Amino acid sequence: MITRTRMALLVFFTFLACLRSSLAQTSPVSTDKDGNRYVQYTGEDGPVLLADNRRPSLYTADFGDCMGGSTINVTRFDASYYKDNMTVLFHLAGETGVKSDVVMLYIGVFAYGENRFDLVFDPCNANIASLCPMNGTVPIEASGIIPVSQEDVAGIPPIALSIPDFEGEAILRIFSNTTRQQIACYTAVVTNGNSFSHPAAVGSVLGIFTFVAMIASFATAIYGTAVPTMRLHYAHSLSVGVVFAVWHHIFFTGALSVNWPSVLVAWWSNFAWSGGMIYSSTMQDSINKLIGNNIGNTSHVGAAQTGGDNTDVGGGFDTSLLYKRRTLEARQAPMSGGSTLGTAEQGYHWYGDPVPEGLPLPGNFSGFAGTLGQEGIRASNAFMTGFLWFIILLVILIAAVIAFKWSLEGLVRYKKIKQDRLQFFRDHWLGFTAVITLRICYIAFFAMLFLSIFQFSYESSSGVKAIAGIVFIVFFAGMLGVASYAYWYRRHTVDFESRPQFERKTLLGKIPWFGFKDAPLQPSRGDAVAHDGNSNMDESAAKPRFWKRLSTGPALVHTTVNSIHDDEDYTRKFGWLAARFRRTRWWFFAFWLCYEFLRAIFYGGASGFARAQVFGLLVIEIVAAGFIIWMRPFEGQRLNLLVVYALSFSKVITVGLSAAFDVEFNLPRIATTALGIIIIVVQGILTILTMIAIVVGSVSSYMSLTRNQEGDDFRPKKWAGIREKYFNHLDKSVKDLPGESRKDEDEIFVNEVNPSTFDIPINISTTTLPQPSATPIPSGSRPASRPVSRAPSVRSVSSGNLPFGARAHRMSWSMRDFQQ
Template sequence: MRSSLLLAPLVAVSSFLSLLSGAAAIRLIESKSLNSCQDNSSFTASLFNVVFTPDNRTFTFDIVGVSSIQGNVTFGIDVTAYGYKILTKNIDPCTVKDMTGMCPMATGQLDINSNIQLDQDVINQIPGIAYGVPDLDANVKIHINTTANPLVSLACVEADLSNGQTVDQKGVGWTTAVIAGAALVASAVTSGLGHSNTAAHVAANALSLFGYFQAQAIVGMTAVSLPPIVQSWTQNFDWTMGIIEVDFMQKIATWYQKSTGGTPATLLNTLTTTSVQVEKRSVGQLAKRTVDQTIKLLVRAHEIHSRSNNAAETVSNTAVVRGIKRVAFRAGIEATNIFLTGLAFFCIFIVFTIIFVALFKGFCELAVRMKWMKSDKFLDFRNGWFTVLKGIMFRMVLIGFPQMTILCLWEFTQRDSPAEVVLAVFFFFGMTGTLAWAAMKVIRIAKRSVEMHKNPAYILYSDPAALNKWGFLYVQFRATAYYFILPVLVYILVKGMFIAFGQGAGTVQAVALLLIEAAALIGASVIRPWMDKSTNTFNIAICAINFLNTIFLLVFTEVFNQPGIVTGVMGVIFFIMNAAFSLVLLILVLIATVYAFIRKNPDTRYQPMSDDRASFIKSQTQLTTELDALGATARGDTKGGYKHNLDLDDDNDSWSSDSMRHPSNMPLPPSTANSSAHYQEPPRSPIDPSVPLFPAGGRGAPPNYQDRSANASPAPAAPYRDNSSTPWQRGAGYDH
């Protein structure tokens, strides 16, 4: 009764899942691999194809194996779905017309090619979900017993069953990739057109969506025995980790490995002699004894070959793949090629981005020259496009950091070849060091801003070079949460370490991910660091789903010893929950992307930021006349210009554009710019902290971060405004 109640949710959603996976026209259950489920099994198979079609009640099987069994036997067949036994039947080959060749069984090579007509009452025992739910979590186990003593099992073999339907669809991967990419392009274009608020929101949500897809792929890369439907669903997002199968690239990767002293794996080329078992919940115990069992099978096969002239020249071997190797096998990639594959696509991603930016620069120049576009469009991008490109490269490193962290650390454990280990060291430490240095740079700039102006947003947003080059680390957060990029980087690094180094301990991975995601959810909910309420809601919801996924992951480890059917049902629920959530996120991002392209002024869709960043960004065209003057005052855009004495950018060539050498950006003489080396007092802001930055009734002055002397000089008038800068200098929105 309890089992029937637990099966009810599967029955209810079977039709829905069939639509998502593209249901087959003919109902069937099939299996194409056979694995031993008993030590010292007297039967192994090198070919195993079994198809059951309920519409014509036919059970067709084609088996080629090696047997050391002699005499009359019976076959005990048990079919299990989602941990629930749905069919039990004993077959005596001596009483079945098409199996008389197996009565009695003889040692040597065994060829079985037959059809069996099952009774209708047997068909009725199989529930409808077996044909309707994609990625069927079912298996058939066959015990070969002697007729004289049915309790003595001579051999045991089992096979995973499939109904020909799956949620692993290329269309899902392409759709998610296109929408995420379109959103990033939209943020860049709208930023260039001056809609910085829209660009900031679209880019922040697109990158959060991309991070969620990466989290889904990471679940599939754990060493936990996942239900088939979970394996297939997470496989849809492996493109976010650079795991994409392309034939010629696999040949190049294999050649490179051989050329650098490595030994490529050949699992995909030996499928006719090796039975590959993709580890899932029902084979967890088998995985624990894979090595010993494989040795025993090889020894047993050698004995059979020695005793019989009819023995097969090649015997079946068993390989169990889990974690990252499971993902590689399902993607059609040899496990020894997965690091180079991910690295290659990361580099290709960067190269194509460089080419795209360069082509866009050329197109803009041609469009202006041919008068297809006004000369003031993307002006500063055209003048300082190389500086913009450097900022984009930093952003590409941030996007690929989760991918390369896992693959590089995993390569340290695999050591596919000396050259690949060197590449892993270079990319891992290079990317980690680059992002850590950039994050500390942001913190230094923010602290300097607080020291001088009592507000971190001042220099973070008024300095065009700092914003354009480092803004990708902090623009998505509110100004007072500029530091949150450090916890994000630590979160990615620690998570990647457990995935890469814990491939032999699925339970440890599950517990670690549960704690990590719990800490991320609590931190995001308490601090709420993102730029506004809607963005906080978007990201906290993602953190909550990631946390729920780790709870499911812990259940899949079977540490609670729950019934198998509970695990199977939870696998289906995992898929439904994440599919629905992904659909909602995709729709939200798609709507924002469409609005960014079709609306004349998409900024009206979003409220201004509450951290006063708009006041400090140069050339903010959306301000009113009064706020514009006050913003110019706050930025120091007074006659003669203002520039703090500290060079906040160690890379001075980032100031190379002509617009960044405008007089308004040049430093004042030492007497007015606080640049004297002997000046002991803290540097002062050009504005009086006692004077509010905004008029009464506005959003109020920026928060006061430290006590300052009440004798500070009054704020100067703001008759001057620098209109030479454009949104491309600001980098807002595109700098995520």
């Protein structure tokens, strides 16, 4: 027996309750002078007029065919429950090609994955004349208003009427009494109207913030004349690539082939625009013509497809049991109704439309198909939709750069701005246009690779797969090729001492061969003075390790090579890849591309294999998060905070919790909804942090653009001190040096414990000191018997006053000491 709490969620289907109640009575409807319709309801406080077009407490939305080849084409299937006047309104419409047949109807209501209420009834007993009997010449139409009692709805918890994205569905099955076989099946999603899905509002706000970040980043990139200074300020503006990395992480999480809760799919719809999943009827019609009838099957990614054979939806059915129930319930009183359907023209808007084939069944949110179903986009159309919007965005941005350039020229010609305003950009606008094009491809690298790989694994048109193959090759070979060339170019254009040199060698001791000659290390001046002269030092200790050879600069490699960010030629060519990273992490773009490629493989290539997909991604995200946290690649602190910590944490938590949504684990839907809300909270915090970073980045970009203004001319003046601190921070961060150790507050105590080296008495035997010579001896011809001048050793320092076990203070350190 169904408990009152569970049963309450379904009572809004009034025609279910009406078959168990007395003859229904229709409330009178009145119309005012403006044409507004009102329903009169008499309650405890007397008669009340209620607007006929008010939103129901619970109602059905879109519906779809869950049988495939149904002999009845249902064009209208909806029901709504009104709490204010305790009534239920329902409509049913359709048509059939069957000449004549007597049918039986089954209605089942499911909430959060469980059967809450079901009923089998004869349409003749429910006053549905168009189905008694069913005739191909008579259109099927039925409607009714049924009052319900307080007992019927006493178990409905208030949260069911207000919780966002109520997860429920209603299933209509029609059986032929002649053959006792199912001849039609339709399912509709049940909602209360509250949702996390507000793409028009939330998506627009996110788009505005992204546009602000884009303008700020572009402005810092083109302002100035000195390339190193321009790069410095550009590196500390908020990266548009990072912003899209956040949006893509949130939306494309829905590509995992698990059974998502409705709250997550609704939440992700606010970010669909960032992945190019923007619905346009014209575009979708064009793609449908290209694809044809080969629309694939959403069951490949775990979603039940509309128009497919889904006999097990709602747990399936047993025909013999249904007909036994019909016999037992045949004594129920008939229901009165009419044949007038409420429409939008009459003020009734609370009903859905039939879902076209290729989309998942309403109420099913599994896999990437379920995520796209919220946008009305077929899984077979995903790649072409994203690719076309990418082309449109690329053309718009290129045209905007060109228009901006010639607008500046026009303003200069008419003397609206100074002649030298943005002169560097105006002289190199073609290069900027090319760089912007490459940067857009870099940002879209993951999305395009994922969509193309997903198209390969999804059964659909071969023509679309061919286009996806071309796009995959262009992005994969193109971006990784450019990244490899950028790394090779840097390694082969540094100072001659650090370039790889060739030398003659022999292979197997006899065959003439050649190989790379290791460039000698260039010790710093301090190391040269403090060198202890040990010629037997291990060569492997002097050779920098692999991860140190990846970075450039004297901080790690002991070379005299300048910082990569001081190389104007490299910055002009590859600044769109390396400009934002620390000088010792300039190669991080190569790691990022490889990391995004691995993610795209698991998201797209492993679609349909939930466990391999989820746990493989979980390993990748954990390893990548640890590596990125160790690297802290960005020069700007805000980018490190956003990417290194917030984004990495969100990815690990999201993928980890998503494993619980695997259908094989059979987790209760209420529990999955709770986990989904946790994911929304995590991703919501990430979104808020990103928006805050965009605002702060816009302020810092404004300070960068006004860096040539004197302090008195800068506005607002109260920000002048902040700007000065910001510029000092830029000067410090560009050096990428380890942080200075803090001075001990008690300097007197420090001096007592560790006195100055000049205060330590040194006892050095004069016999060990070299005799002065008037003629300097070259280092290469120094006699072996003459000792090399070095810093005093520990043994040569007087340690008579030191306690037992104490070590004398070393006055100087050699290069070898640091390496140890």
